[in-house]
Amino acid sequence: MKWRKALPVLDWARSYDRIQFSGDALAAVIVTIMLIPQSLAYALLAGLPAEVGIYASIVPLIAYALFGTSRTLAVGPVAVVSLMTASALAPLGLTSVADYVAAAAVLALLSGLVLIAMGALRLGVVANFLSHPVIAGFITASGLLIAVGQVKHLMGIQAQGHTLPEILGALWTGLPQINLATLVTGGAALAFLLWARWGLSPMLRSLGVSSSLAATLARVGPVFAIVGTTLAAWAFDLEGAGVALVGEVPTGLPPLGLPTVDLSLLSALIGPAMLISIIGYVESISVAQTLAAKRGQRIEPNNELFALGASNVASGLSGGYPVTGGFARSVVNFDAGAQTPAAGALTAIGLLGAALFLTPLLYFLPTATLAATIIVAVLSLVDLSILSRSWSYSMADFAAVLVTILLTLFAGVEIGVASGVVVSLVLFIWKTSRPHVAEVGLVPGTEHFRNINRHTVQTDPTILTLRIDESLYFANARRMEDVVLARVHGDTSLRHVILMCSAVNEIDLSALESLEAINARLHDMGLTLHLSEVKGPVMDRLERSHFLDVLTGQVFLSQFVAFQSLRSGVDAKVVAAGAA
Amino acid sequence: MKWRKALPVLDWARSYDRIQFSGDALAAVIVTIMLIPQSLAYALLAGLPAEVGIYASIVPLIAYALFGTSRTLAVGPVAVVSLMTASALAPLGLTSVADYVAAAAVLALLSGLVLIAMGALRLGVVANFLSHPVIAGFITASGLLIAVGQVKHLMGIQAQGHTLPEILGALWTGLPQINLATLVTGGAALAFLLWARWGLSPMLRSLGVSSSLAATLARVGPVFAIVGTTLAAWAFDLEGAGVALVGEVPTGLPPLGLPTVDLSLLSALIGPAMLISIIGYVESISVAQTLAAKRGQRIEPNNELFALGASNVASGLSGGYPVTGGFARSVVNFDAGAQTPAAGALTAIGLLGAALFLTPLLYFLPTATLAATIIVAVLSLVDLSILSRSWSYSMADFAAVLVTILLTLFAGVEIGVASGVVVSLVLFIWKTSRPHVAEVGLVPGTEHFRNINRHTVQTDPTILTLRIDESLYFANARRMEDVVLARVHGDTSLRHVILMCSAVNEIDLSALESLEAINARLHDMGLTLHLSEVKGPVMDRLERSHFLDVLTGQVFLSQFVAFQSLRSGVDAKVVAAGAA
Known part of the structure; x- marks a missing residue:
């Protein structure tokens, strides 16, 4: 043979x-x-x-x-x-x-x-x-x-x-x-x-x-x-x-x-x-x-x-x-x-x-x-x-x-x-260093979350959910800090920030430092940081670090569970331009 | 100022x-x-x-x-x-x-x-x-x-x-x-x-x-x-x-x-x-x-x-x-x-x-x-x-x-x-060239899909759902062809293959060619190819190509909708080693 x-x-x-x-x-x-x-x-x-x-x-x-x-x-x-x-x-x-x-x-x-x-x-x-x-x-x-x-x-x-x-x-x-x-x-x-x-x-x-x-x-x-x-x-x-x-x-x-x-x-x-x-x-x-x-x-x-x-x-x-x-x-x-x-x-x-x-x-x-x-x-x-x-x-x-x-x-x-x-x-690395980030909300009648700018979705004024469309690694880690903090800045009704990690295939050591920095700064502003839909291999690694000990919020299995657990009862409906 | x-x-x-x-x-x-x-x-x-x-x-x-x-x-x-x-x-x-x-x-x-x-x-x-x-x-x-x-x-x-x-x-x-x-x-x-x-x-x-x-x-x-x-x-x-x-x-x-x-x-x-x-x-x-x-x-x-x-x-x-x-x-x-x-x-x-x-x-x-x-x-x-x-x-x-x-x-x-x-x-590129691919099933009582090896999930013998944990680009495109075709080979009960794209942040021209090749070969085997949870920016680009014209199946908004639409009625339950 x-x-x-x-x-x-x-x-x-x-x-x-x-x-x-x-x-x-x-x-x-x-x-x-x-x-x-x-x-x-x-x-x-x-x-x-x-x-x-x-x-x-x-x-x-x-x-x-x-x-x-x-x-x-x-x-x-x-x-x-x-x-x-x-x-x-x-x-x-x-x-x-x-x-x-x-x-x-x-x-x-x-x-x-x-x-x-x-x-x-x-x-x-x-x-x-x-x-x-x-x-x-x-x-x-x-x-x-x-x-x-x-x-x-x-x-x-x-x-x-x-x-x-x-x-x-x-x-x-x-x-x-x-x-x-x-x-x-x-x-x-x-x-x-x-x-x-x-x-x-x-x-x-x-x-x-x-x-x-x-x-x-x-x-x-x-x-x-x-x-x-x-x-x-x-x-x-x-x-x-x-x-x-x-x-x-x-x-x-x-x-x-x-x-x-x-x-x-x-x-x-x-x-x-x-x-x-x-x-x-x-x-x-x-x-x-x-x-x-x-x-x-x-x-x-x-x-x-x-x-x-x-x-x-x-x-x-x-x-x-x-x-x-x-x-x-x-x-x-x-x-x-x-x-x-x-x-x-x-x-x-x-x-x-x-x-x-x-x-x-x-x-x-x-x-x-x-x-x-x-x-x-x-x-x-x-x-x-x-x-x-x-x-x-x-x-x-x-x-x-x-x-x-x-x-x-x-x-x-x-x-x-x-x-x-x-x-x-070089262009591939350049693109991954400037990832697409979507703010998402719940598609009514489903457990599915989509970009608020493209779909008609439900959101909650106390919850900000950002879906980061890239693995988090050194080339984009500091940029993520800027994106999250810029979006949060001045939004006084917010209580929770959820990072939806369905597209995050890797978190390297530099990104882990940035997540810790985001967590600490949000904490200073009175906000709680949560993660949702973290994949198995990424979660394995987070468990070997001390990040989960310092994380102010929780890691949820799915974005829907996270949203249901944290929602305030005040619903908002966002109708995207061009969406049905 | x-x-x-x-x-x-x-x-x-x-x-x-x-x-x-x-x-x-x-x-x-x-x-x-x-x-x-x-x-x-x-x-x-x-x-x-x-x-x-x-x-x-x-x-x-x-x-x-x-x-x-x-x-x-x-x-x-x-x-x-x-x-x-x-x-x-x-x-x-x-x-x-x-x-x-x-x-x-x-x-x-x-x-x-x-x-x-x-x-x-x-x-x-x-x-x-x-x-x-x-x-x-x-x-x-x-x-x-x-x-x-x-x-x-x-x-x-x-x-x-x-x-x-x-x-x-x-x-x-x-x-x-x-x-x-x-x-x-x-x-x-x-x-x-x-x-x-x-x-x-x-x-x-x-x-x-x-x-x-x-x-x-x-x-x-x-x-x-x-x-x-x-x-x-x-x-x-x-x-x-x-x-x-x-x-x-x-x-x-x-x-x-x-x-x-x-x-x-x-x-x-x-x-x-x-x-x-x-x-x-x-x-x-x-x-x-x-x-x-x-x-x-x-x-x-x-x-x-x-x-x-x-x-x-x-x-x-x-x-x-x-x-x-x-x-x-x-x-x-x-x-x-x-x-x-x-x-x-x-x-x-x-x-x-x-x-x-x-x-x-x-x-x-x-x-x-x-x-x-x-x-x-x-x-x-x-x-x-x-x-x-x-x-x-x-x-x-x-x-x-x-x-x-x-x-x-x-x-x-x-x-x-x-x-x-x-x-x-180089290590980042090397990792993205060998992406993690998970076969996923439905977490019972939710609309959420997870790795069959890590979670207890429902599957259907006629449907194979693969979640590809990486953007599809030239360095991993051909590998994806091999992974999909190797998994499908010899599984005679299969009718549908769904690629769950929640972690696919980009599909470049090389990957598009590979998707077309996968589509054509599955078609030769009597199988239908579907996509689910394709993100906005990726979908915009696919719509500018002729891929959607040749795709044998559909593009579903969510993986849950895809699974519900295609399921045969025969349910299987997969209990992951170590899962509850």
Whole structure:
């Protein structure tokens, strides 16, 4: 049982049958066709030679097939992680390609170890601190950065940069060096891909092709662009016209072994590796959970950390770079009928075939085609609607999105995502430091108490009940003193103040001091302080302090009991503006 | 009215009378006698020449008398701020005394500007983020550091250091150079001061002296130690025996004018100035509020920021260093009968007299006596009971105290207090990310719902009610999905899930996504999701989203209405272990 938990393959492999195999095999063929151009393109995006992308799509897939709990997740190089890899390796200032490739492998290795450590320490929850707005803003901004960063390949110019101003500046400077043949090739590929994406599937459906087959054909569109432009480059000697080609790609098995590691490299890469791990994990687990829910299957977050970690370690040991579960490719895998992780292992065999036999054919593939492939793929990541959705829902969420998008575009991916997390946390703390406090009264005919400004309620002139809508802790403790004392000030008919604690989930030591101060000052004014609806865990703690000994009033189980016990007999009815 | 709010002096001065004057004058005499040795000693602690301490006790007091809202706060150099000044100036590596004095004045100036800016921006709330445990731990650790740091003066050796290991190491290294005459002088002063502190007051009271006069005489004890050891040093030529004396102290008015400011100095000091401002403000306002509450007076936090800012600017412009309201001296001022801030202005005149006429007499004052004064003064700051109190109350508070104390002692004051704040915030966020969730049932005979594990309650097998004890936000949103779905899993009699939202003070965009996911998955299982007791502000926001359109169930005003509407008729009674 324990083994089956650690190695999910033991679970599904024992009942593996021919029907499952045929589903897996068909899905593997389609994903392989889709993954070949993607691996080449994402390697280019990460600044790596094309074959590194293929290597990253072989052994890591087998590792995930052994350890992963998702039946349909397709692992490999993805756009955002490739961008983050480029951004992590750029500051190292490596000049030789071999060093750069080794550093990418080290990054994968570190990232894998971080994921395994997170799994072992059950730290998957860390990912929860990436709020939905931060992730959405980050993915959108990354998509924009990636798309703009590929324009140089379409224009056939050199342009380095990792932020929007750097890239746009470099493109502007490089404008005079534009290569017309590259522009035509890239433009044609881009136009074809855009059509394949948005025009092909409706056309096929109108011709009577089933909608899932049409969608799958549209997904493998890049292959036609690659075959077409490769043939064109060979036939018309585009290389002579100045079009950059992929060129010589080594043929053979992925190189197995530990990449050359030096200590300064490790310390420079550990930070980026942690960020890549967390972003990769969040992206992957959300895809895995979405797909699992559709078939009523279950994803184990800690197993997933371990499985992704193993995939990245495998990638680092077999000449690859950081990988994770990809959205588009997993959906294709799912739609094409993948039943078990064996589909991933079969895909790995397909990519191995590509590494052994296909690479010579890639010589004439224009890099502009790969750039067009990337641009079309990442446009689906760009979703600016998160700005309007968060704007209409809450200012704090909007601020987090905006900061994440702007800083990712203008200061780079690492600063962007880190600032988004920090802004989200700071705004959360800021909000909890200024809690909503409602004065409440009894909803007639019930035992329920509600805000006197929103509901028609009964109150008693001798009793003030305040419902504090937040845990009491150091950041809001002194403010509570001010709020209570300001409300009480000058109200001469008052005899009792009740703090209704239904929303108080915690009272820390600072807040306890403030409660004691409130109690003492109210006592000086001749008023009694009571608490109602104190929750079990909070009450346990109060009982360990001496507050209950000094409290001038009582702690009531419910607000209704408190109100009934203390009321003077003089009733008042408060009709809220707009209330029935 | 507006002027009187900005200049509180306009308020009290118009009705100033002879009775108030006599109270203020007596208090001023006593505070002056107490403040002369303290200013010399704290200047020594800050690494500054003795006269700087006196200058810092003249113009700043007048500034506070004009702008302060506390009637009895006594402003001037204090121990913790002096320690922080030494710690801020040490890394500058200044070798000339004049440069060091100028840098201290710049620090006061910057600190004053920071306080004024905080007042203008109404940022006094920032101080709320210093929790009670962090402040208590910081003050205790600072007191220990200060006391240990003065031991070198008692031994007559050189020993630099700003952390406990540094100081102890330097003391150990310097042990062979110990000066016996210094040790005897310092030891005698220390013994006398300890007796004056703990033995004198009970003795005087047993002789029939009133307890407040006895306490005041005990407070001015240091003056006798100073006079005694100064006379001894003159009579027995202690200087010839190797005892360090205060020596030549310039006579005259404080030097007025802007200290020499260079830009690199400003940027090095702005961080420490902010920390000194916040710590000084927190220390000062808590003393001011404690004393004001005893006489039913009111402190305006924003005015206090401005008044302390003005005092520090005044200190910086008159050859002083950072000042704030001191605890011991304010209590003495209060007990001696100070009625208005005029007492502070009169104290300033006393100190001015000291600067003009007393300084020649200070030549023979041994620095060991000042060190003994400091040690006895700061021992009252050391209160390790905060460790046991927080230990028994809550682990988070205990962790904050422990981290603050240890890091202040072993890494320095700035790192210590900053780490305390960060640890408090991180633990708060960590707790809110793992909220308490209670399954609740109806308390029989009421409309009140309580935890089924703590109370005897009625439930219905077709209804699951979960009370989530926390605002729903990104850090706990996904966890909520897991908690709800794990509880529902396998319970085949269930038809309805109610989330009781009485403690949910906020639902952010990430949590909204999670609620939608919970709703959809429950729907797939044939279950209906309902909400109850959603607060006004949260409901306003939900109504702006499309969640209410997709919600399979209803939003009920109260949990009781929800339960009554949905119950199947089959009742179950749950008896909690230990409940009646």
